[in-house]
Structure formats: C-alpha cells, structure tokens
Amino acid sequence: MAQTSKEADPLLKELDKLERLSSFTSSAIRSTTKTKSPSISDSLDSLIASLKDAKQAAETGQAPEEYVGGLSSAVDDRKREVEERQKEIHSSLARFGRALDKKFPNPLPSYSPLFTSPKAAAALEHTIVSHFIRTGSFSVAETFLKESEMEAPDELRRQFVDMHRILTALRSQDIGPALEWAIAHRDALRSRMSPLEFHIHRSQYLRLLLSQPTPHLVLRYARRNFPALYAAHASEIQRLLGAVAFIPRLASLYPDFASPNIHTDVEAMFARDYCAMVGMSREVPLRVVGDIGGGGALARIEKGNKVMRDRKSEWSQTDELPIEIPLPPRNRYHSVFACPVSKEQSTEDNPPVMLQCGHVLAKDSWRKLEKGAGRVKCPYCPVESTSPPHRVFF
Incomplete structure (x- = not known):
C-alpha cells in the first residue's frame, strides 16, 4: 500500500529516490536505481582500507614502490566514484525541489511565534x-x-x-x-x-x-x-x-x-x-492536523486571504474566510451547529430550532426575530412561522 502511494505521488517518489541515493549502503541504492557504483561510504571505506594496507606494508619493510602506483590509482578511482555519486544526489535533489514546487505552488503563510507561553508549550x-x-x-x-x-x-x-x-x-x-x-x-x-x-x-x-x-x-x-x-x-x-x-x-x-x-x-x-x-478520538489528533493542514487547507486559506486583501474585503466577525475546505470522508466529523444569523455556535441554553419553512436558527436568534405569539418572519424565505419552532438534534 505504501509503495503504491509512492508511485502515485511524484513528490514521494522523488523523495524516496533521494533517500536511497544518499544512503550509506550500496544495497539500498541499487534496489531502486540502475547505478552499479558503490555509495560514498563504501568508496571511503575502500580507500581507508587501501591506505591501511600500504601503511602496514611500509611498517613491515616491504618495498613501498610496489604500493605507490596502486595507491595512487585507488585514490583516483575512489575520487571519481564519490564525484559521480554527488552528481546523482544533486540531480535527485534538484528533481525533488521541482516536484516540491509543483506540489505546493503557493508559499505557506508566516505567523508570529506560536506556543510561547508555558501553558501553550506544555499543551503542545x-x-x-x-x-x-x-x-x-x-x-x-x-x-x-x-x-x-x-x-x-x-x-x-x-x-x-x-x-x-x-x-x-x-x-x-x-x-x-x-x-x-x-x-x-x-x-x-x-x-x-x-x-x-x-x-x-x-x-x-x-x-x-x-x-x-x-x-x-x-x-x-x-x-x-x-x-x-x-x-x-x-x-x-x-x-x-x-x-x-x-x-x-x-x-x-x-x-x-x-x-x-x-x-x-x-x-x-x-x-x-x-x-x-478510553475516551479518545478514533483518529490521532496530530495526524488529522497534518493530513488536513498539509493536505491543502493551509494553501487554500492563504490563497483566500490573499484574494481578500487584494480586493480590500473584510473578514467576518467570527474570523472566517468564505472558502470551503474539501475533506476526505474519514475527516467529516459530527459538526456543531452554527447559527447562520448570529454566527454563534449552539449550546444547551441556545439550541438550534427549526421554523415551519424548514430553516434552522439558534433559539436566541428566533427570540430576537419573534413578533409575538410565536410569529417569526424567516430571514431566508417569505414564509412566516405562526407557531413556536421545535428543537433540532444533530
């Protein structure tokens, strides 16, 4: 399942290639790439082994000239292998950067430092x-x-x-x-x-x-x-x-x-x-935040914010943006009713009530619109309710 996800997402695919190319083991590199050259770590280990062999030969009195030519060749070969590997890593890093720019075309918003108070830091x-x-x-x-x-x-x-x-x-x-x-x-x-x-x-x-x-x-x-x-x-x-x-x-x-x-x-x-x-939500909260925020919500909010600034539009009183964030079915939770008139969330003292026309308001909003004897003119249609509304349960 994870492999299928990586194949479907170009960003994850490029990241996987970059991780394997920069791995310390040659087997991890060769498992997903066509290269036959060793990793940088293996090249350096081979060079160190050659140097140790030459040092040991010199200490035991063997003719050093027998090793100088081979040692020089080994240094050149290892240097070439390291340079080739670095070129592949830089090329993969560039492809990953292009995939990242394509995946997130809009820059993330910058905010003032968060979680600065001890209470907020402890909660985080x-x-x-x-x-x-x-x-x-x-x-x-x-x-x-x-x-x-x-x-x-x-x-x-x-x-x-x-x-x-x-x-x-x-x-x-x-x-x-x-x-x-x-x-x-x-x-x-x-x-x-x-x-x-x-x-x-x-x-x-x-x-x-x-x-x-x-x-x-x-x-x-x-x-x-x-x-x-x-x-x-x-x-x-x-x-x-x-x-x-x-x-x-x-x-x-x-x-x-x-x-x-x-x-x-x-x-x-x-x-x-x-x-x-045990009284916990079925989804891990931090994962939900990452999936929704990193899955496009932040980019959409920032884009909507930019459009409103360019048009010199004002935010609503409840600090809302007039955009909708699409969510996968598993993240569509049982929502709290917010009154379309007062923009306030319902409570036990201010529950949602339905008018005769079918529109739902908060009870406090209905009281403010009431003209007496339960008569209320619906703010969204021409129907006038002539009897008290009934409570709605979500």
Missing part, C-alpha cells in the same frame, strides 16, 4: 508525546519525555501499550487477545452497536475456510461461535456458511471473503472501539 508537548504513545512509538516517547522533562502519562501509556499488544497479535493472526477484550466489553460494544466481536470471529472463520481442505473444522468453529451472534448478523452468517459449499471457487464467487482487507478492517475497527472505550 503533551500533544506530541500523546501522538507517539498512540502510534506505538514508545521508545521515541521515552526520549521525548526525558528531553522535554515532562512527567510520563502512565495511564495513557498503559492503555496504548495494551492496545498495540492486541493489534500485534491480530497482525500475527492471533485473535485470542482481541476476542478476550471484546467479550469483556460486550455490553459497551453493543450499546455502541459495534460489530467487532462478529468481525473477529468472521476473520478467523475465513482463515480456516481458506486453509482447510475439508470443511469439518470450519463448520465446528461456526457452530461454536456464531449462534450467539446470529440474531444481529443473520444474513452475513448465512452467506459465510453457504461459502463452505464453494471452497474451490471461493475467490471467484466470494472475492470479498478472499480479500486481505477483510482482516485489516478488523484491526481498524478494534483500534476505533478501543479508543472510544
């Missing part, structure tokens, strides 16, 4: 160390904690050490820890209408189905684990059981069952439900 450091812990980079988190002199968030660390332990087991096709966790949190998962327990059993069932020459063990596993889940997943379980009759043609008749994504989806579902149980 906590966000960073939480990111390392949530992504499983525990050694990096330890180093960061020491260098920033922060106190270790022991509870957070314990929670995500356990989560990554279970994820590692799932990647090794061991469903035991994940199933044990799902059973221990069965009531909470059902309240969230999460199908995690069924998906864990489905993953194991399909592994048995694809690996067993006879269906006896597969059906035994189904009889032991599917009855308790049948009411909620009847149609899917019937399909899984029906696939037993077509084991030789499973890949063609049931391509989704043979797809590896059906197992990796269990990992993503488990991570989502685990984070929900």
Whole structure:
C-alpha cells in the first residue's frame, strides 16, 4: 500500500529516490536505481582500507614502490566514484525541489511565534508525546519525555501499550487477545452497536475456510461461535456458511471473503472501539492536523486571504474566510451547529430550532426575530412561522 502511494505521488517518489541515493549502503541504492557504483561510504571505506594496507606494508619493510602506483590509482578511482555519486544526489535533489514546487505552488503563510507561553508549550508537548504513545512509538516517547522533562502519562501509556499488544497479535493472526477484550466489553460494544466481536470471529472463520481442505473444522468453529451472534448478523452468517459449499471457487464467487482487507478492517475497527472505550478520538489528533493542514487547507486559506486583501474585503466577525475546505470522508466529523444569523455556535441554553419553512436558527436568534405569539418572519424565505419552532438534534 505504501509503495503504491509512492508511485502515485511524484513528490514521494522523488523523495524516496533521494533517500536511497544518499544512503550509506550500496544495497539500498541499487534496489531502486540502475547505478552499479558503490555509495560514498563504501568508496571511503575502500580507500581507508587501501591506505591501511600500504601503511602496514611500509611498517613491515616491504618495498613501498610496489604500493605507490596502486595507491595512487585507488585514490583516483575512489575520487571519481564519490564525484559521480554527488552528481546523482544533486540531480535527485534538484528533481525533488521541482516536484516540491509543483506540489505546493503557493508559499505557506508566516505567523508570529506560536506556543510561547508555558501553558501553550506544555499543551503542545503533551500533544506530541500523546501522538507517539498512540502510534506505538514508545521508545521515541521515552526520549521525548526525558528531553522535554515532562512527567510520563502512565495511564495513557498503559492503555496504548495494551492496545498495540492486541493489534500485534491480530497482525500475527492471533485473535485470542482481541476476542478476550471484546467479550469483556460486550455490553459497551453493543450499546455502541459495534460489530467487532462478529468481525473477529468472521476473520478467523475465513482463515480456516481458506486453509482447510475439508470443511469439518470450519463448520465446528461456526457452530461454536456464531449462534450467539446470529440474531444481529443473520444474513452475513448465512452467506459465510453457504461459502463452505464453494471452497474451490471461493475467490471467484466470494472475492470479498478472499480479500486481505477483510482482516485489516478488523484491526481498524478494534483500534476505533478501543479508543472510544478510553475516551479518545478514533483518529490521532496530530495526524488529522497534518493530513488536513498539509493536505491543502493551509494553501487554500492563504490563497483566500490573499484574494481578500487584494480586493480590500473584510473578514467576518467570527474570523472566517468564505472558502470551503474539501475533506476526505474519514475527516467529516459530527459538526456543531452554527447559527447562520448570529454566527454563534449552539449550546444547551441556545439550541438550534427549526421554523415551519424548514430553516434552522439558534433559539436566541428566533427570540430576537419573534413578533409575538410565536410569529417569526424567516430571514431566508417569505414564509412566516405562526407557531413556536421545535428543537433540532444533530
């Protein structure tokens, strides 16, 4: 998946070439480039070895003239290899620069220094160390904690050490820890209408189905684990059981069952439900900021800001720009309602209400527009509501 992404994105492709060309090992260079010359490190190591051989020969009384000619040739050869490698690196660096300019044609905005107060700096450091812990980079988190002199968030660390332990087991096709966790949190998962327990059993069932020459063990596993889940997943379980009759043609008749994504989806579902149980968002916040901001939001905001300055337009009172930032489906979160009249976000004391015409306002805005007896002239259409509006839940 990562390789496909690099091939699709010219910037990542050029960066990968640059990293490999500047690698210290020749094997990393030759794996993706057509060059047969060694790396700079290997060339220098070879030259040092030649110098040591000549020094040892001189110290043991051997005729130095036997080594002078070969040593001079070795120095010239190594010098030529280093120069060729540097030319390739500079050429790759230039291509990467052009790809970078093409990817980000607009310069990023410059702001005054951020996170200067102790409170803001502490919040940033906590966000960073939480990111390392949530992504499983525990050694990096330890180093960061020491260098920033922060106190270790022991509870957070314990929670995500356990989560990554279970994820590692799932990647090794061991469903035991994940199933044990799902059973221990069965009531909470059902309240969230999460199908995690069924998906864990489905993953194991399909592994048995694809690996067993006879269906006896597969059906035994189904009889032991599917009855308790049948009411909620009847149609899917019937399909899984029906696939037993077509084991030789499973890949063609049931391509989704043979797809590896059906197992990796269990990992993503488990991570989502685990984070929900410990009161964390399903996405890592720092990654979301990087994906949205680095994925084009900053460039769009800066371009919109520049257009407004050129047109001498004013920003809105809520510091908004009249542009839309396209987001991938996974980043379209449950939003908070903002009143189109007052521009204020709704609260429990000021909830969104719907007029008879279907337009939604904040309750305080409706009160200001009310003419008495619940009569309100909608600010967006000619319809006049003659009865009090009802609250809207998002």
